[in-house]
Amino acid sequence: xxxxxxxxxxxxxxxxxxxxxxxxxxxxxxxxxxxxxxxxxxxxxxxxxxxxxxxxxxxxxxxxxxxxxxxxxxxxxxxxxxxxxxxxxxxxxxxxxxxxxxxxxx
Numbered sequence: 001x002x003x004x005x006x007x008x009x010x011x012x013x014x015x016x017x018x019x020x021x022x023x024x025x026x027x028x029x030x031x032x033x034x035x036x037x038x039x040x041x042x043x044x045x046x047x048x049x050x051x052x053x054x055x056x057x058x059x060x061x062x063x064x065x066x067x068x069x070x071x072x073x074x075x076x077x078x079x080x081x082x083x084x085x086x087x088x089x090x091x092x093x094x095x096x097x098x099x100x101x102x103x104x105x106x
Contacts, residue, residue: 001048003055004032005087031056031086054092057083077101 012020023030033055061082
């Protein structure tokens with residue numbers, strides 16, 4: 001999936017294999033975001049909307065804090081991620097964690 005600001009790019013679809021996306025407007029900063037999607041979510045409008053809303057926000061600071069409860073022998077991790085939107089729009093983010101970040105360790 002490719003996200004780009006509509007005013008910053010010129011897209012030329014093709015009937016062949018290749019298409020052209022030109023990010024060449026010198027009066028503005030040009031950004032694009034390329035991401036992959038699982039097949040199951042590719043056609044889901046709600047998923048695509050959330051990704052489009054967060055496409056131009058990126059992390060600028062991350063912290064993880066831990067707490068251990070000795071009575072229950074459990075550890076809690078709190079993840080904090082600060083983001084900035086490069087286009088100056090609303091800051092939204094989509095983050096992913098690997099299973100070893102949130103699941104039990106066996």
